[in-house]
Amino acid sequence: MAWIRFLDPDAEGSVPTGSSLLQAARSLGLPIGSTCGGSCSCSGCHVIVEQGKEALSPIDDEEETILSVAFGLQEGSRLACQAEIVQDTAVTVRLTPETKEAHAQRMAR
Ligand code: FES
Numbered sequence: 001m002a003w004i005r006f007l008d009p010d011a012e013g014s015v016p017t018g019s020s021l022l023q024a025a026r027s028l029g030l031p032i033g034s035t036c037g038g039s040c041s042c043s044g045c046h047v048i049v050e051q052g053k054e055a056l057s058p059i060d061d062e063e064e065t066i067l068s069v070a071f072g073l074q075e076g077s078r079l080a081c082q083a084e085i086v087q088d089t090a091v092t093v094r095l096t097p098e099t100k101e102a103h104a105q106r107m108a109r
Helices: 021-027 061-067 097-108
Strands: 002-007 011-015 046-051 077-079 090-095
Touching: 002 021, 011 021, 021 046, 021 090, 046 097, 061 077
Parallel strands: 002 090
Antiparallel strands: 002 011, 046 077, 046 090
8 A cells, every 4th residue: 555645635545556646536536637538648637746756657658748738747747547656655746737627627517
């Protein structure tokens, strides 16, 4: 199990190793977007990893391509559907305005 802390909105809890950040956020009831359903084609799950980058699976070419079109790219940017927690350690992740907006649009349908 790994400990994950989300910021804006704040929530934290333990999740099984192997979980994606998307799965972790959903398990904590957070408003994270996933327009493509987690198939790495929308960038709606864009988050910023603020602590514990080394505990996550590396970025592959597919994630890099989709991430390049996300709004507000910065150090620590990841696609939550592709970043898996691979070590039992603490990870801190900030939700982006982009992912909260993608979630709001899905809920409005
Ligand atoms: S949910 Fe679409 S890229 Fe992650």
